[in-house]
Amino acid sequence: MTGGMTNRIDQRFQALKEANRAALVPYITAGHPHPDATVALLHAAVSAGADVVELGMPFSDVMADGPVIQRACERALEHGVGLQEVLTLVAQFRQHDATTPVVLMGYTNPIERYGATRFAEDAAQAGVDGLLIVDCPADEARDLQGELANAGLHQIFLVAPTTNDARLARASELAGGFVYYVSLTGVTGAATLNTDALAPMVERIRGRIDLPVAVGFGIREPEQAARVAELADAVVIGSALVSKLHDIDTVDEACATASAYLSKVRAAMDEARAGVDLAASG
Amino acid sequence: MMAKPLEQMQHNPPISGVWPDATGHFGTYGGRFVSETLMPALEELEIAWRHYLSDARFIERLDQDLATFVGRPSPIYWAENLTRAAGGAKILFKREDLNHTGAHKINNTVGQALLAQAMGKRRVIAETGAGQHGVASATVAARLGMECIVYMGSDDIERQSPNVYRMKLMGAEVVSVDTGSRTLKDALNEAMRDWVTHVDNTFYILGTAAGPHPYPAMVRDFNAVVGREARRQMLEHYGALPDALVACVGGGSNALGLFHPFIEDDSVDMIGVEAAGRGLSGDEHSATLCAGRVGVLHGSRTYLLDDDAGQIRDTYSVSAGLDYPGVGPEHAWLKDSGRARYVGVDDRKAMEAFHMVSRTEGIIPALETAHGLAYGIELAATMSPDQTVLINLSGRGDKDINTVAKLEGISL
Numbered sequence A: 001m002t003g004g005m006t007n008r009i010d011q012r013f014q015a016l017k018e019a020n021r022a023a024l025v026p027y028i029t030a031g032h033p034h035p036d037a038t039v040a041l042l043h044a045a046v047s048a049g050a051d052v053v054e055l056g057m058p059f060s061d062v063m064a065d066g067p068v069i070q071r072a073c074e075r076a077l078e079h080g081v082g083l084q085e086v087l088t089l090v091a092q093f094r095q096h097d098a099t100t101p102v103v104l105m106g107y108t109n110p111i112e113r114y115g116a117t118r119f120a121e122d123a124a125q126a127g128v129d130g131l132l133i134v135d136c137p138a139d140e141a142r143d144l145q146g147e148l149a150n151a152g153l154h155q156i157f158l159v160a161p162t163t164n165d166a167r168l169a170r171a172s173e174l175a176g177g178f179v180y181y182v183s184l185t186g187v188t189g190a191a192t193l194n195t196d197a198l199a200p201m202v203e204r205i206r207g208r209i210d211l212p213v214a215v216g217f218g219i220r221e222p223e224q225a226a227r228v229a230e231l232a233d234a235v236v237i238g239s240a241l242v243s244k245l246h247d248i249d250t251v252d253e254a255c256a257t258a259s260a261y262l263s264k265v266r267a268a269m270d271e272a273r274a275g276v277d278l279a280a281s282g
Numbered sequence B: 001m002m003a004k005p006l007e008q009m010q011h012n013p014p015i016s017g018v019w020p021d022a023t024g025h026f027g028t029y030g031g032r033f034v035s036e037t038l039m040p041a042l043e044e045l046e047i048a049w050r051h052y053l054s055d056a057r058f059i060e061r062l063d064q065d066l067a068t069f070v071g072r073p074s075p076i077y078w079a080e081n082l083t084r085a086a087g088g089a090k091i092l093f094k095r096e097d098l099n100h101t102g103a104h105k106i107n108n109t110v111g112q113a114l115l116a117q118a119m120g121k122r123r124v125i126a127e128t129g130a131g132q133h134g135v136a137s138a139t140v141a142a143r144l145g146m147e148c149i150v151y152m153g154s155d156d157i158e159r160q161s162p163n164v165y166r167m168k169l170m171g172a173e174v175v176s177v178d179t180g181s182r183t184l185k186d187a188l189n190e191a192m193r194d195w196v197t198h199v200d201n202t203f204y205i206l207g208t209a210a211g212p213h214p215y216p217a218m219v220r221d222f223n224a225v226v227g228r229e230a231r232r233q234m235l236e237h238y239g240a241l242p243d244a245l246v247a248c249v250g251g252g253s254n255a256l257g258l259f260h261p262f263i264e265d266d267s268v269d270m271i272g273v274e275a276a277g278r279g280l281s282g283d284e285h286s287a288t289l290c291a292g293r294v295g296v297l298h299g300s301r302t303y304l305l306d307d308d309a310g311q312i313r314d315t316y317s318v319s320a321g322l323d324y325p326g327v328g329p330e331h332a333w334l335k336d337s338g339r340a341r342y343v344g345v346d347d348r349k350a351m352e353a354f355h356m357v358s359r360t361e362g363i364i365p366a367l368e369t370a371h372g373l374a375y376g377i378e379l380a381a382t383m384s385p386d387q388t389v390l391i392n393l394s395g396r397g398d399k400d401i402n403t404v405a406k407l408e409g410i411s412l
């Protein structure tokens, strides 16, 4: 794995494992609901118990995302937030938080336009730890992964319920940081999650890729997050959080809303883990 | 009877090397840039496509449908009046407008729908710009008793209202897409989202030679019946191959369908005509190959129109079917290799050609097609009378009469 233990993602998951905690990984779209809110929202999320933060890079054609993230991207683009601006926001976040891992999530075209080599270098410089490119499966990722690895960044891959063992093997060659399991077939924010079907899939991934498994897509309620926390290494909260922020006008209000919601999720997750004996985390 | 050429195409790929390669690339173009959820579905589709294209019974069924449902072969028509007016090479039309539903699009939808049926999928989805692909999809879905959902940008729904009604008449559900530029690219995004969500029971009938592998190659193959017929008809009726092939390019399916069987015929020029809208110097066009650059959109690496931050630009053309910021990856490859060249025709010239062909030949062409006609007529004028220009008359213009009337201040 590239970056070894110097990457903040690896350090964070190691520490969480030792403490028998599941990671809370909130997602927000950079520049949504307003560029002024992004850094404050990231700090608020960390204060409310986030272990890793995911920041969406706005794109005009978010083919794999649902209406909530699409609207968030449109809003962010209206405010002129592109990759350059996203990196500036990360650098600002890093001025007051040197340890929380930051994962950028987005699409291929803006990165190619920026230039993959330069983007990897600038992202590492800004304090980014990992990249998840939604429309870049392992099959197309080799070049980009090389650039990211050179800069000490992990490339994080999606695994879906439809992913077979051959594809898991392909992803395992390139994957770093953690595996992001898309817990339902659908776009972000679609239906709700069936946690019963989750356990066997998480086990299957763990048997083939030696990385922590995060579960996302379709997790809204603290109780769902709690059930996922019993099974997986991390819980990603995306559309549910983003939708709460859409109609908010002030930075303070946005932070208070995110904080209140994430604190509830965090508490439910911790309670669930406390009730599970250590065998489950092994 | 036509099983042979289709089969041979699989085993004898044109020009050097295999097109696309095993991973779905045309040189550096193409590939599969989609969410992981869709990757297994694309792999399954590729296996099925390769299997059925060499399955004699499938090919027989396809040929039969093309003959009796679509009305193939379509004739080659000598546009004598137009030839005289242009004063140069003989102008010929490959009459895809005479197909059932009025455009080349049905060649592909018949093929994909039969594939869907063979794969046991009961629900088909499609995106559409001009509505021709939506209508063609609704048509085959009605015939095969499949549920059909068509995604269409809300701006296009307005521009192409007769086609919207046609789809509904055949029992399809038309879903209005209000995001982004409310045109073809957004309809494609929405169709992809539907597919991701219903991937287990749904077949996505993509309408042009773009998207993730195997779509660009599969759509090309289903449309290549146009070029195969044309090649045979030219040799039979004119005793020679044409000197130039001209076709409009939106995503590129009618152009590739015509070009592909001629690719190894070095004497045949191939020209793709893109929509230059209000001019290539500004932003209001959709001439991807003429004015774009390489990037990744809708599942493949290809030429596209984007801004400096890599955001896909809103495009413009008077014709909904050409109003698209990407293009099929095989065209990107043909452009770079120099085997085909690409030019732009603006709204004004396309409208002139629309009227000219309507009046001189008694054929009302689709606005998309009118772009190809405008360039083809210009090109013929520069050539000698013993030469021939074959233009793909990709569709008829009935769907466009509201648009044209409105532009001319006429209320119908």
Ligand SMILES: Cc1ncc(COP(=O)(O)O)c(C=O)c1O
Binding pocket: B103, B104, B105, B129, B130, B131, B132, B133, B207, B208, B209, B248, B249, B250, B251, B252, B253, B254, B255, B320, B321, B322, B366, B368, B369, B394, B395, B396
């Ligand atoms: C009549 C006609 N010609 C051409 C096109 C452009 O598509 P393509 O480039 O895939 O042939 C369309 C698309 O809707 C069409 O309806």
